Amino acid sequence: MHPTKSPPRERFIFLPAALIFTFAGTLTMLAATETDASTPTLQIKADQTTGKISPAFYGLMTEEINYSYEGGLYGELIRNRTFKADALPAPIKPENYAPAKYYPAKFAANVTPKFWSVINGSMVLDTNTPLNEALNVSLKLDASKASKSRPVGIANDGYWGIPIHPNTTYRVSFYAKAKSATGPLTVSLMHTASTNNQTIVATKSAGGKFEWYMGSGTNFSTATNSLKSKDTFAWRVGRMEFPIASAEVAKISKDWQKYEVTLTVSNFPANLMAGELPSKDNRLEITTTKPRSFWAKLWGKKATIWFQQVSLFAPTYQDRPNGNRTDLSQLLADARPKFLRFPGGNYVEGDYFNERFNWKQTIGPIEQRPGHRSCWGYWATDGFGLPEFLGWCQDLTMEPVLAVFAGYTLKKDYIPAGPKLEPYVQEALEEIEYVTGDASTKWGAQRIKDGYPNPFKLRYVEIGNEDWFDKSGSYDGRFAQFYDAIKAKYPELKIISTVGYEHPEAQRVHSRTPDLVDEHYYRSEEEMESQAFVYDARDRHNPTKIFVGEWATRVGSPTPNMAGALGDAAWMCGLERNADIVEMHCYAPLFVNVSDLGKGGSMQWKSDLIGYDALTSYGSPSYYAQKIFSLHQGDEVLATKAQNLPTYKWIQTGRTRNGVAQPPQTNDVTSIFYSATRDTVSGKLIVKIVNRADAPQDLKVEISGVETIAPEGQAIVLKADNRDATNSLKEPEKVIPVTETVTGIGTSFTRTYPPCSITILELKTK
């Protein structure tokens, strides 16, 4: 539909330096004050609210990108647990694709599985001995040569390491079957001590103990530990391995069976030096020393063991089975997000029809989930599937915002509206039933079976993702078909179009009135700041609300620096001021595994809110900006007016128009940003001030419409010495907010805001 034309609050792209009005057009302007004509001033009219902030204002968004789930939030510690990372790409065009049909992955012959290594024996992928239809490949290990002194087995180093903490119990499970082999199998967590590429030598001392030394050349003077002669250990140049915890599976069957053991790591595991744990320099090994029965050996039979779904979990957040990593969950919980937009992003679409997020293949027992190739270039086991997205919502008390596949993929394949699209519409209806249905419904009952007894409260459904890329013009029709079917069955649901008003009129949905449109903004700091007032200029009479479903200031890699946080804070002030039309928003992407930042490594998209490796994690300055905005939000937006705000010059280069390079353009961009809200429960006024300049800046705040403001208030300040300052694994808390008491507050007060700072003032009105 066309947004109804009405006088916008203000129309500009770049901010006028001297005067900024941020009232709805119908509101009365504030009376002129006696403020000096040049003093930067923010006037707040506390008796004039311009909108309510939706209770679901701040949310989360990410997808299977940057090893966000696999090797990230999802608690699985084994990389390529189902050996399907070698599946051959097999794109299917929509005309050859039957949505309800299962297309098993195919594999090349004689491949050794990625991310696995063999110990002494030999291994290969085997498509002739599948566990089941979904996991249609297995790892085949020839263990014939195993002996007590030369165990044979398989090993996995996890996602750039396996995190091991002392005093912790780990759960290992795997499927195995054997031919002419019986076991036992030893399951071990091995610590691989780093020797900084020095050579290791071991000698037997007089007391019968092995002593090991590290060094190079002839300098092996330092004995760093001693081992008992019974201890197993192995060494190579640069690496030495010790078992930290082991358990035995006594016997393996000739048929597929699931085996489970727990491994408890003690406070100070044998052979480890103090301070070696927690560590990520560990791996999981499954080995055998006695593979064959006496008779099998006598008859010269090969001892073969097959494995599938080898899994290792540390304790998860809130102990959820198949649940999430605790430190990452806690970082998120600390910022109190209200909703989760899932499963994507591009991830809902996939590159091809057979690589979309096919939700029905991501539910049920994890060994029945085939997995699929993520559009970000790696295999997703779908252990983190639709039920786990819901579990994540439950863990963090977030509302689900469900995006459904809408018949369009990243490689621009699509099915136009009509009968051929209908199966996908039905899939979406069933997916909604899975989320919201009770035990009397087919898919609600399935969710209950999957471990989630209570229906989830669902209010928002998004049709596709970024369909402005679809230049065929099919989105309007596709949207309408989904919209009509969903509204007919679930009239209370709000339906989101993926084409927002930041895109040309012609691409938007016209045949129906979307309840919301999803707008995406990935920008530089200067762009974010120059567009921070863009929503103040939007039409207030349009019944369609805004969902800013992806936004980020993309400065800093892998995670944003202070410049990113400043751009974000300027932008969030704009979202808050305009909460009457912006119903919700979420930063994206949320996560990045920072272990391997080279090409083809752990990052596909730079500037992500939270960074981590296998062991530790940190929030970027942008994370902290978001957190303090979320925790100090308020629920009513107050009318504000700014005068004489300082500006900076931004020379914008690299612009093109219709493919033609444009000359550099100089823009005046404001360098102070603001928003004012009220928390109606406490009565407090919350004033947010962002100073993006490299110098301190004064701002006078004048508050009308309240009798008094207490002289003492609270300030939450996020600042840094310079805009390049950032957090990292090494310095996770270099830039974090501090809370301080502020005095000298009243209905009119002037404060100096530090360079590169975000300040939230909480002011008492009683």
Ligand code: AHR
């Ligand atoms: O957040 C990363 C990607 O950016 C999302 O998958 C897509 O929707 C957007 O283009």
